[in-house]
Amino acid sequence: MDQPGPTEWQSRSGPEVGVGPWVDERGTSPPADPRYDPELLADGDTRNVVDAYRYWTRDAIVADIDSRRHPxxxxxxxxxxxxxxxxxxxxxxxxxxxxxxxxxxxxxxxxxxxxxxxxxxxxxxxxxxxxxxxxxxxxxxxxxxxxxxxxxxxxxxxxxxxxxxxxxxxxxxxxxxxxxxxxxxxxxxxxxxxxxxxxxxxxxxxxxxxxxxxxxxxxxx
Missing domain, CATH: 3.40.1280.10 (SPOUT methyltransferase, trefoil knot domain)
Known part of the structure; x- marks a missing residue:
């Protein structure tokens, strides 16, 4: 995947399950990549997904899995x-x-x-x-x-x-x-x-x- 790893910019001070709102210590804006869900970036992501899919929309996650599903x-x-x-x-x-x-x-x-x-x-x-x-x-x-x-x-x-x-x-x-x-x-x-x-x-x-x-x-x- 070509997006930055979640640990490079996400906050780990959010809820016990998942991550809190997107925080970047460098002061830059949240990613504009269409795979990211603006509401999840603003409110946090408590879904049961791997870190690489944090803040992604459901459709984006399914599409990525579809690209490498097993037969x-x-x-x-x-x-x-x-x-x-x-x-x-x-x-x-x-x-x-x-x-x-x-x-x-x-x-x-x-x-x-x-x-x-x-x-x-x-x-x-x-x-x-x-x-x-x-x-x-x-x-x-x-x-x-x-x-x-x-x-x-x-x-x-x-x-x-x-x-x-x-x-x-x-x-x-x-x-x-x-x-x-x-x-x-x-x-x-x-x-x-x-x-x-x-x-x-x-x-x-x-x-x-x-x-x-x-x-x-x-x-x-």
Missing amino acids: FHVAIENFAHDANIGTVVRTANAFAAAAVHIVGKRRWNRRGAMVTDRYQHLMHHDSVADLIGWARAEGLAVVAVDNTPGSRRLETAELPRDCVLLFGQEGPGVSEDAHNHADLTVSIAQFGSTRSINAGVAAGIAMHAWVRQHADLGTAW
């Missing part, structure tokens, strides 16, 4: 109002996923997303068949993540670069329809007594596996 998508089945979707969205934002796809019920509890849904592209599909059809049209492989017989170890599997990582609901896991249409099913190695890992946690593990295999770590914060 993997995340989908989660939501036929019974899964409470993990917010966590999945928040993690997908952290890893700059292309989009998060909600399959089934359109409504979901956004509290767990911690407002990151404002910066993450979201799509809805009424059914697994709709998601699969969309993925095929986009040339994306569908990778189901579930600890079912016949699945490959995520730890040793080669994930497709252009793909949809598909997760089931907490409890039942990936639906039979999704399993039948997936190009690959992977499972996360477990060593304890529980039958399954929380869906939100599993999504984070799988996304990070993709990052380890395909991401350019030089672009990370």
Whole structure:
């Protein structure tokens, strides 16, 4: 990014979360760059964003992430109002996923997303068949993540670069329809007594596996 680093000019004496109004000890005016929000410069920025995005408008942040998003998508089945979707969205934002796809019920509890849904592209599909059809049209492989017989170890599997990582609901896991249409099913190695890992946690593990295999770590914060 070509703007000055926030620590060169921002005040650290503002609220405990975020930063206060823009202050420059050199007495110069606030930056005129259109990426900056005049209200945030005047009042402070308490949003949950990295320092490089302090005082930026929401549209400017989304545009910058769009310029370097990864070519993997995340989908989660939501036929019974899964409470993990917010966590999945928040993690997908952290890893700059292309989009998060909600399959089934359109409504979901956004509290767990911690407002990151404002910066993450979201799509809805009424059914697994709709998601699969969309993925095929986009040339994306569908990778189901579930600890079912016949699945490959995520730890040793080669994930497709252009793909949809598909997760089931907490409890039942990936639906039979999704399993039948997936190009690959992977499972996360477990060593304890529980039958399954929380869906939100599993999504984070799988996304990070993709990052380890395909991401350019030089672009990370």
